[in-house]
Amino acid sequence: xxxxxxxxxxxxxxxxxxxxxxxxxxxxxxxxxxxxxxxxxxxxxxxxxxxxxxxxxxxxxxxxxxxxxxxxxxxxxxxxxxxxxxxxxxxxxxxxxxxxxxxxxxxxxxxxxxxxxxxxxxxxxxxxxxxxxxxxxxxxxxxxxxxxxxxxxxxxxxxxxxxxxxxxxxxxxxxxxxxxxxxxxxxxxxxxxxxxxxxxxxxxxxxxxxxxxxxxxxxxxxxxxxxxxxxxxxxxxxxxxxxxxxxxxxxxxxxxxxxxxxxxxxxxx
Numbered sequence: 001x002x003x004x005x006x007x008x009x010x011x012x013x014x015x016x017x018x019x020x021x022x023x024x025x026x027x028x029x030x031x032x033x034x035x036x037x038x039x040x041x042x043x044x045x046x047x048x049x050x051x052x053x054x055x056x057x058x059x060x061x062x063x064x065x066x067x068x069x070x071x072x073x074x075x076x077x078x079x080x081x082x083x084x085x086x087x088x089x090x091x092x093x094x095x096x097x098x099x100x101x102x103x104x105x106x107x108x109x110x111x112x113x114x115x116x117x118x119x120x121x122x123x124x125x126x127x128x129x130x131x132x133x134x135x136x137x138x139x140x141x142x143x144x145x146x147x148x149x150x151x152x153x154x155x156x157x158x159x160x161x162x163x164x165x166x167x168x169x170x171x172x173x174x175x176x177x178x179x180x181x182x183x184x185x186x187x188x189x190x191x192x193x194x195x196x197x198x199x200x201x202x203x204x205x206x207x208x209x210x211x212x213x214x215x216x217x218x219x220x221x222x223x224x225x226x227x228x229x230x231x232x233x234x235x236x237x238x239x240x241x242x243x244x245x246x247x248x249x250x251x252x253x254x255x256x257x258x259x260x261x262x263x264x265x266x267x268x269x
Contacts, residue, residue: 001049002140008053008073014061016132020102020139022049022056025090027145032093047078051086059098103135106153106185113180115173123168130163131156134199141202147195150187155196157181158189159203 005019026049030038038045050070057065067080091098107128114124134156138144144152161174182188 001046005049005053006136009057012057012063012065014057014063016136017102017104018056018060019053020104020135021060021100022053023139024100024102025052025055025094025098029090029093034093035089043077047082047086048090050074050078051083051090054083055087055090055098101149103138103149103152103156104132106150107131107135107156110153110157110181110185113184114177118173119169123164127157127160127164130160134159134203137202137206138199141198143198144195148187150185151192151195152199154181154185154187154189155192155199158192158196159199 002019002023005022006016008014009016009018029035029048029052030045035048038048054065054067054070057063067083070083071078071080111124111128111131114127116124131153135152138147138152138156158178161169161178164174166174178189
């Protein structure tokens with residue numbers, strides 16, 4: 001589901017950090033006693049995952065995704081009413097606490113401590129790109145559910161620094177930068193060593209599977225049919241009227257593209 005959510009935000013040209021926010025809502029929701037049924041029913045879990053993504057988009061993007069769009073992408077498996085009802089359940093379970101920080105938030109704040117007068121902007125951008133990529137990988141790995149977001153951020157930065165040539169960022173500057181993070185955040189490097197090692201293992205697996213040159217900023221944009229097919233793969237219950245809703249959505253999107261309109265509506269609140 002996490003991979004599918006990334007495909008949705010890429011398709012709609014939203015920020016990929018929005019997936020991290022939605023997955024945080026989902027993890028917190030399923031940890032609540034009243035949400036125990038979600039972990040026992042695949043279809044309900046999928047509905048909860050779609051709804052938390054919808055909530056994150058509504059709160060953190062300039063455009064609001066309509067519930068009808070999610071219903072279309074589910075090929076009729078879920079109605080707009082079911083999505084709205086699940087949203088109410090999640091909001092109640094989370095007590096409307098929806099503004100928690102993400103690993104990327106911490107990465108951005110930590111990088112503000114870089115000695116900018118001694119670091120070329122391209123170096124800071126490279127560190128940001130590789131740290132962001134690792135933060136996205138952490139969202140997809142269940143072992144990081146209980147890890148503090150600040151620890152994931154620092155571990156991502158440490159791995160990114162390992163790949164930076166010391167001629168571009170001298171060890172002295174790196175040490176000063178890391179000491180500043182420890183001083184201001186209270187997060188120590190030795191505390192995040194296991195997290196850093198786990199991220200390294202995931203990176204090795206990613207590189208092993210990828211036969212092309214890696215670029216953390218290169219993101220393939222999926223098609224509408226790709227999204228619906230990916231969603232179908234996550235549940236065993238055939239969607240009623242399979243294909244008809246997606247066909248209508250695809251035709252509508254094609255029409256909208258010709259008139260330079262977005263497949264999502266502008267938020268009015």
